[in-house]
Amino acid sequence: SSSRSAVIIIGAGVSGISAAKVLAENGIADLLILEASDRIGGRIRKESFGGVSVELGAGWIAGVGGKVSNPVWEIAAKFGLRTCFSDYSNARYNIYDRSGKIFPSGIAADSYKKAVDSAIQRLRELESDCVVDVPNGAELPSQVPQLIIVFLCLNAEKKVEPISTYVDFGEREFLVADERGYEYLLYKMAEDFLFTSEGRILDNRLKLNKVVRELQHSRNGVTVKTEDGFVYEANYVILSASIGVLQSDLICFRPPLPRWKTEAIEKCDVMVYTKIFLKFPYKFWPCGPDKEFFIYAHERRGYYTFWQHMENAYPDSNILVVTLTNGESKRVEAQSDAETLKEATGVLCDMFGPEIPTATDILVPRWWNNRFQRGSYSNYPIISDNQVVNDIKAPVGRIFFTGEHTSERFNGYVHGGYLAGIDTSKALLAEIRKYERENESKSFLL
Numbered sequence: 001s002s003s004r005s006a007v008i009i010i011g012a013g014v015s016g017i018s019a020a021k022v023l024a025e026n027g028i029a030d031l032l033i034l035e036a037s038d039r040i041g042g043r044i045r046k047e048s049f050g051g052v053s054v055e056l057g058a059g060w061i062a063g064v065g066g067k068v069s070n071p072v073w074e075i076a077a078k079f080g081l082r083t084c085f086s087d088y089s090n091a092r093y094n095i096y097d098r099s100g101k102i103f104p105s106g107i108a109a110d111s112y113k114k115a116v117d118s119a120i121q122r123l124r125e126l127e128s129d130c131v132v133d134v135p136n137g138a139e140l141p142s143q144v145p146q147l148i149i150v151f152l153c154l155n156a157e158k159k160v161e162p163i164s165t166y167v168d169f170g171e172r173e174f175l176v177a178d179e180r181g182y183e184y185l186l187y188k189m190a191e192d193f194l195f196t197s198e199g200r201i202l203d204n205r206l207k208l209n210k211v212v213r214e215l216q217h218s219r220n221g222v223t224v225k226t227e228d229g230f231v232y233e234a235n236y237v238i239l240s241a242s243i244g245v246l247q248s249d250l251i252c253f254r255p256p257l258p259r260w261k262t263e264a265i266e267k268c269d270v271m272v273y274t275k276i277f278l279k280f281p282y283k284f285w286p287c288g289p290d291k292e293f294f295i296y297a298h299e300r301r302g303y304y305t306f307w308q309h310m311e312n313a314y315p316d317s318n319i320l321v322v323t324l325t326n327g328e329s330k331r332v333e334a335q336s337d338a339e340t341l342k343e344a345t346g347v348l349c350d351m352f353g354p355e356i357p358t359a360t361d362i363l364v365p366r367w368w369n370n371r372f373q374r375g376s377y378s379n380y381p382i383i384s385d386n387q388v389v390n391d392i393k394a395p396v397g398r399i400f401f402t403g404e405h406t407s408e409r410f411n412g413y414v415h416g417g418y419l420a421g422i423d424t425s426k427a428l429l430a431e432i433r434k435y436e437r438e439n440e441s442k443s444f445l446l
């Protein structure tokens with residue numbers, strides 16, 4: 001079967017939804033959204049766990065409290081999304097070693113600063129962006145296990161070049177703690193241009209479970225083929241698949257993408273970031289706002305390092321979250337949840353003693369192995385110039401690109417995806433207007 005639309009938007013994450021909304025607001029109602037999974041939201045995704053809603057993907061509205069207002073924060077305020085202020089800065093005072101001792105706060109804070117300075121220095125020397133090897137140990141106070149230092153490199157990265165999110169929108173971060181989930185914002189955005197009823201989208205311009213496998217493009221339009229054998233025709237396509245998906249072979253382009261495009265796509269790194277949720281029958285960890293985040297120091301790099309309790313967000317939920325990244329994320333994704341639970345329990349026993357209760361439930365998201373994601377978010381090498389992101393964003397014929405990875409200033413964030421969607425649609429609208437002028441044709445929308 002075949003039909004023709006003015007614009008097909010591939011992906012119903014925040015960028016796809018915001019792109020579609022801008023088109024609809026500008027008179028392009030003849031659009032079609034094809035989404036591979038069985039829901040909207042993409043990397044904004046809630047799940048019920050241990051009696052509350054937890055966010056498997058984006059959890060924070062980052063960049064709040066500055067001179068300019070974060071647009072996602074404004075939308076959240078408009079729709080009354082429940083959030084909690086997060087203060088990571090205390091984590092440095094809650095560093096446990098393997099025997100459960102907490103590093104004295106003075107030493108921990110001082111070492112933290114030294115470690116960060118040293119990590120920044122090291123990053124500069126290497127002209128590298130990634131989590132580097134353990135920095136020169138000689139410069140580091142012996143009290144701080146090198147493990148922590150590697151973890152700190154992640155944060156240090158942020159300080160080598162100021163992060164636009166914090167510069168523009170402010171330094172504060174708010175955890176989304178709403179039973180309706182972060183994704184509630186997307187439903188509210190969709191309501192403006194799609195037919196919905198009782199919180200459900202019933203508009204047939206949104207098609208779920210449509211995995212796009214081929215984009216055949218020419219001067220006249222784009223033919224989109226999906227895994228279930230359907231063929232859709234469009235004048236233009238907006239593609240919002242993640243950088244990890246673009247690096248994979250999920251979507252075949254005919255003709256193939258030009259070299260400048262594929263080379264740029266290869267240059268952008270994919271971060272994997274995993275939040276593992278653990279539910280307990282009762283609390284055995286210290287509570288209070290200044291204890292929300294704590295760090296476990298182990299010889300192995302990134303081994304169950306960063307912990308958070310959910311008592312601020314959901315009192316008495318008795319849930320802990322541990323964050324893994326990159327190599328550790330991939331390792332844990334490949335093993336059974338039972339094994340992961342065993343490892344996490346071992347770490348908690350080191351910190352809090354052998355008498356702690358076993359978790360009654362565990363949730364391990366698998367963003368790396370999800371073929372519609374292939375990672376958590378884009379990470380541009382610090383050294384790369386704007387050319388890389390501009391090439392990733394640049395249209396190829398009638399295919400326009402969007403998604404957090406196309407945001408020059410805010411890649412890796414929800415607001416990056418949101419603003420990228422708006423940007424891409426504006427660029428496409430300009431192109432359409434130009435085409436109409438040149439062809440003096442009013443038939444475009446037909």
Ligand code: FAD
Nearest residue numbers: 011013014015036042043058059060212403404413414417
């Ligand atoms: P996506 O949400 O990935 O949307 C793309 C959509 O395209 C998906 O729905 C996908 O299913 C679909 N798709 C892919 N391939 C195809 C295909 N072939 N055919 C059809 N459809 C396809 N950001 C923050 O601001 N704060 C945070 O705290 C935060 N934490 C994060 C934690 C994790 C674990 C992760 C994974 C991300 C986090 N982020 C955070 C980043 C944020 O979630 C993303 O930047 C943002 O949601 C990306 O939106 P997007 O529209 O660009 O992509």
